Amino acid sequence: MIASPSASAQSPGVIAPYGGKLVDLMVATDQQEAVKASANYVLECSDRNACDLELLVGGGFSPERGFMHQGDYDAVVAGHRTLSGYLFGLPIVMDTDREDVAIGDRVLLSYKGQDLAVLQVEDKWEPDKVVEAKGCYGTTSLEHPAVRMIATERKRFYLGGTLQGLELPKRIFPCKSPAQVRAELPAGEDVVAFQCRNPIHRAHYELFTRALHASNVSENAVVLVHPTCGPTQEDDIPGGVRFQTYERLAAEVDNPRIRWAYLPYAMHMAGPREALQHMIIRRNYGCTHFIIGRDMAGCKSSLSGDDFYGPYDAQNFAQECAVELAMETVPSLNLVFTEEEGYVTAEHAEARGLHVKKLSGTQFRKMLRSGEEIPEWFAFRSVVEVLRAT
Structure with a gap:
């Protein structure tokens, strides 16, 4: 087991990256043409490959320095840990059908007309x-x-091997690097990460702003709202639309304790393993705490409707890993909206006999399509306007 530097080791700065040092694989500008010319093959990245590559080059997957070798791949698949002892949720690999690419080759990785890395x-x-x-x-x-x-x-x-970065993918979502995000965080304060892959509604906002007042969070903490912008489930709202909702909402709430950034990550819907992966990434972006919800990164069978993971599997697994990651989890509150007191926990509403108002995702989408008025207790007006315009 690898001991990781804690937040206190970096005080009064930002928590140390996992492994102690933020990986940076970008080649100096004056060396890029020579590095590119050294390649003897060219492979086109998929959307998922490009996300993994960007996180590797910029240090989001620190301490990893390239696509995993088979030994690390096998170790992570079998036990969520690399051969060197570091926790890791899911293997990071470059895939190809090319039989002629061999060990020792240098491969230029391109993506939509860009040369990203060798x-x-x-x-x-x-x-x-x-x-x-x-x-x-x-x-x-x-x-x-x-x-x-x-x-x-x-x-x-x-394929496994080390990378030399040339350029980062151009995206609809402008993705700040871990170093850029860390530079904007307050020194010596807790940073609570909120992960999402859908538009943010009122309940989400209540959830992550209330997390700032959790008992294990410092008084002047901030929350980093850090949506994933890579491939997600097939029926999720398209990335370009989600980006617009986040931008409009950030301007609407204008909350100085909320920081916004976008994460070039492709979702796997892997439940517990994904929760670990997200925690490692968020530590590398400077976060000390991670909000982990019921059914985080879970998914259902489209035939039976059965969940692949238990409702608290991801929470429990993340809590087991948190100590080694020098992070803390913030449980996701089960919030409901009541006529009498607004948003409260479901337990409080039940104990007081409050009248809970509900609106399902199916009802919400139907109301969007039909032009019905969406209650503001459920969705922000700015988010509704974007969703209706697309």
């Missing part, structure tokens, strides 16, 4: 994707979106 191929293997699915996602069912992804989207071979 990969020094140090390992190549054909993975057992059934073992990967069972180890990472707890199931081999193609009803799980990530199992379906590795079976039908990821290619035959995996």
